[in-house]
Amino acid sequence: MSHFLSRFLVNKNLIRPSSFSSFVKQTRFCSSILASNYSLSEPIKTQFLCFLNHTKSSKSLFLGLRADHTMTSQSTEPQSVHDFTVKDAKGNDVDLSIYKGKVLLIVNVASQCGLTNSNYTELTKLYEKYKDQGLEILAFPCNQFGSQEPGTNEQIQEFACTRFKAEYPIFDKIEVNGPNAAPLYNYLKSAKGGLFGDNIKWNFSKFLVDKEGRVVDRYAPTTSPVSIEKDMKNLLEKA
Known part of the structure; x- marks a missing residue:
């Protein structure tokens, strides 16, 4: 989960790619990111909180994206x-x-x-x-x-x-x-x-x-x- 979320932050330019590895090591779940020792600036925290509020939870985001991926795969691959x-x-x-x-x-x-x-x-x-x-x-x-x-x-x-x-x-x-x-x-x-x-x-x-x-x-x-x-x-x- 943290791997996915850290990639999200990199893609949104919220953290630098060079900080990617340390971020993954220090954060295990979406809800612990803001409480971790990883240093995030206030603007980044604000954007990330907005992100969390929008998706309701990291679990729902992950499951939603996985479901979308599954549906896309099923729709493009022949079933019969x-x-x-x-x-x-x-x-x-x-x-x-x-x-x-x-x-x-x-x-x-x-x-x-x-x-x-x-x-x-x-x-x-x-x-x-x-x-x-x-x-x-x-x-x-x-x-x-x-x-x-x-x-x-x-x-x-x-x-x-x-x-x-x-x-x-x-x-x-x-x-x-x-x-x-x-x-x-x-x-x-x-x-x-x-x-x-x-x-x-x-x-x-x-x-x-x-x-x-x-x-x-x-x-x-x-x-x-x-x-x-x-x-x-x-x-x-x-x-």
Whole structure:
């Protein structure tokens, strides 16, 4: 507490920075400052008393500032998937808060991967089965793994929708690792790290998200979509 208050006095030019250390050593609480042996001039005492009267107490000041800091941190840091905005295949903004109340399966997809046929087929099957119960699949094309998603957004959509009858949204192509990784994927990775580190390892990594936008689980690329059907059903059945 004294450290904070002494910094306040320095910032307000009420004491010299050179006196900072001795001031901290000699004052432990706001209420003891005026009674301490530290020499304060009368104008400084007057200003400091005004400061104390204005804030009511050092405790309320400290707690108030801490609360403000906490609120600021909470307001700037994403709390769920619903706090993000992404681009659709046409470059339009999509606020993911539109999926509140939905269970989400978020997948980085590719069109030329050895896992493509099985994953797309099973994703379509799951979506057809559970979309009316509140399941949404969000597919994000990514070309970072073996350059297996080289096409344009239009080509990717045509491939998925024509060959695999995908009715769920396929978004703008993104990066999921590295300095240009999409903010959504940085959040997903921080929420659920992988077995060998947070980075996405390959195409068709999967994140399961509950109705409140919280990341519940993460599945490896080789984990088939149908094998996590039970997990999805459990979330769908929760009120």
